[in-house]
Amino acid sequence: MDQEGSPQSRQGRSPSATSNSTEPVRTRWSPKPEQILILESIFNSGIVNPPKDETVRIRKMLEKFGAVGDANVFYWFQNRRSRSRRRQRQLQAANAAAIATRGVEDPQHMTTMSMHHPYSNNEIDLGFGSCSNSSSFLLGLSSSSTNGGCESNNS
Amino acid sequence: MDQEGSPQSRQGRSPSATSNSTEPVRTRWSPKPEQILILESIFNSGIVNPPKDETVRIRKMLEKFGAVGDANVFYWFQNRRSRSRRRQRQLQAANAAAIATRGVEDPQHMTTMSMHHPYSNNEIDLGFGSCSNSSSFLLGLSSSSTNGGCESNNS
């Protein structure tokens, strides 16, 4: 394979940028660790589906650590949501199956999602409803509104 | 019940313990030969993208030979599809290049075909269009909505 000695040296640019001649190789955006931290913090803060304006704000925040476009942020949240839900279902199914411990299998329903994960990556909290105070440095979302940014969004 | 799929450390009997005591050493799923046979049979039967229900059924089938989760089956088919496609594209490109042969030497590195495969890696059939009925002992599947039978897949 191709394993460079310099990993994570991929520079991604927003697909909207047409004036991009210095980087002919279109590499898909690879979020930097700091960006991932920010995104996860936001997600765990309850903002799982940021509206357009917030997406832009988040993008600007992330841009300080590397090139990123609005679409990237949008995709990230979308995938994150989907992934979390999937995770949840599998986890629940596994748990139920473990508790069941009996050969009762639903011939119709396929709720039995038994998948043995290698590492315990439990992330089953999501303080919705109440804006959980994450000790994150990214608490600067307020701009025009007087609110601190504890809002439940839904589109 | 099934604790884990028995990693079967067949690497080396060397006592060189790689610092493994209570580490969750993410042992990735290693399909048993029988499982691989089943999966390949199904794949070659035309089921290249089993729907969820079928995936569960396949998983149950495989579980008789070793611990496996739905996600593993899902990943297996996904990777299989991707690999088959890529392989074909590369072979096609190589073929086209061979036909060209208009003195146009490709000074670039050989990404298409340069590696000598130890075994005859000819798997370019993918007899879609006509559902080839392989004589497998495990053919007991019912078609679902998306695909699963003798139908050309979408996209």
Next chain:
DNA sequence: CTAATATGAATGAAGG
């Protein structure tokens, strides 16, 4: 032991 390869798993991007 090191290098190359095969393959399971994760994720960004896009389609429907």
Next chain:
DNA sequence: CCTTCATTCATATTAG
């Protein structure tokens, strides 16, 4: 929201 494709990462296996 859901599934699917393509690319990439990580690791097990095998060749040198």
